[in-house]
Amino acid sequence: MKPKITLKDIARELDVSISTVSKALKNSAEISKDTKDKIKAFAKFYNYRPNNIALSLKNKRTKNIGVIIPDIVHHFFTTVFRGIEKYANEKGYNVIVCISDESIEKEVINMEMLANGSIDGFILSLSAETQLKNEFTHLKELLDQGIPIVLFDRVTSEIECDKVVLNDEEIAREAVGHFIKSGAKKIALVTTENYFNVSESRRIGYLDALKVQNIKVDENLILTLSHDMENDMLITEFFQNNKVDAVLCVNEIFAIQCMSIIQELGFNVPNDISIIGFTDGILSRFSVPRLSTVAQHGELMGETAAKLLIDRMERLNEVEEPYKTKVINATLIKRGSSIN
Amino acid sequence: MKPKITLKDIARELDVSISTVSKALKNSAEISKDTKDKIKAFAKFYNYRPNNIALSLKNKRTKNIGVIIPDIVHHFFTTVFRGIEKYANEKGYNVIVCISDESIEKEVINMEMLANGSIDGFILSLSAETQLKNEFTHLKELLDQGIPIVLFDRVTSEIECDKVVLNDEEIAREAVGHFIKSGAKKIALVTTENYFNVSESRRIGYLDALKVQNIKVDENLILTLSHDMENDMLITEFFQNNKVDAVLCVNEIFAIQCMSIIQELGFNVPNDISIIGFTDGILSRFSVPRLSTVAQHGELMGETAAKLLIDRMERLNEVEEPYKTKVINATLIKRGSSIN
């Protein structure tokens, strides 16, 4: 076993001072060529690498980013994370991930844990509970301490910080417009409780598109499902009791569940009922027929969030930039589950 | 903006020494009750929290774990990660994730980056390229430096360290046995290049099960696909050219692709051809019919790996424990794609 070597070790062995070693390794003009060569050779031989922790303490920056996401086993968040990791890594940052599990308590604990020096900034998507309770003091306090935060996807207007969001409203409008253009009249929405900002936006887009086309909104055609429950019965009843031409689902699972039940009920997709889901994940690509979806470009979203954060962190001393909200444009991917 | 407060700040304000503050906050018997109360109240009021970086430097341990995985957008790795994060968090550790992207270079760079003080130990699954090239000096060097490593799933016998693996061979045998019991004779295997230890083990299990039942191995019934290519043509030809009763696929995607193509070719699943896949992910649960799979219990695997690592790290000074390899027992989940 050969443990890591420090500046002190090199200094002792070569009979010079620690400062000389440090300067030599940074190629300082203060040190003579002979001494520099000697020190560099020694350092190289023993594979010297500066200790990150000591550097962090000295520089008051860790080059770590904290990422808090509600759930990692979820295609969208996973792709966002990949975008964050990729960009951060290119810029020399590491990523510490915590999973809030949709709980505000975990969100708070994890953030406070990391905020005590472990990271230079946060990227997060709010937990369901945080959105439900509308409780953001933990975020405000961190911002107050000067720790930059970037919110993505599940954001809130209560907090002033950089944000990255999808054009949910617009893309929902576009999806419904697509249904209408193909002749659908009875268009359903399958969504979650609307304390989620994204569901709310998608609902608005849905309603908007109907209004524009003078289609009367039928509240019965809006099915609200919960995240964690078994929804099969509700979905079955919904499609038994309502004549529907098309259905927009706010996530991939709902869309696949709907498609499966619709088919079991004897309807044809897309001829009897068209379906469009959100999140262009693996399920959508391998279903039969393939699912038309809204691609959220998670990876781009992650990269954008990381760039926003790193730009702000590396500009900390200069003039304060105003906060930005970047909008990622979703893409409607038309596949077999809707009529072209 | 109110920046973080330090011991020094408290000491200055309260006109005591830094050591007194430190001791008071740790409730040391050395300090009088009066002084302690005063200091605690002040610290609480200003929300004092010790700086993690300073603690890390002092204690020579970061309470961070480095996790290196080949790919995060992959159900199995994601669940393992969740297990790691969950257990680590309970024990007060944070998790720094790097994605190797199946590249040995990234694996090396990331590990060296983190090894310079940022983490206390690693949990990783080898990249494809690392397995292909059989190149492990980076791991050996880190172990040499006294940094503990736990390998999971994609492991190698070249490295001595704690490991967590699936009983791949056995479960493949069981799956094939299940096929045979239901009357299948022509049993195919759809797998990846066998430099992956897991594919290799599954292949051995497959061959073994056939041998035990005196079924002659037909090399034509083993289809080797690559990870990144479009395999649809190969799969189609395979099922056109070979009479097959059942097929075992080493991952979920292959299984779904096979099922889809098999159905397109006019066969019935499971009556004409049974299918079992690996990885009990979301695809398997929502396909029609639902896919019989080998559940790899990723979360348990992650927890086990994290426990192994943390146990070793927290036992560092005591006697060296011999390295362990924990085997996670996979479960064969029988659903609609195979005959019971």
Add this chain to the structure above:
DNA sequence: AATTGTTACGAAAACGGTTTCGTGTTAATA
């Protein structure tokens, strides 16, 4: 010979904690 300027290096502070050890003050004991 005295002054000035380089060169090449070392001492020390700082980052924010913990911990060992030393010490002044008071009270208890002989």
Add this chain to the structure above:
DNA sequence: TATTAACACGAAACCGTTTTCGTAACAATT
């Protein structure tokens, strides 16, 4: 009254860096 013990606190070292500033040694200038 002198010694000892207990109490309550502070000084300083240490973790591994970076960086400012001071300075010894020598050369060059007047």
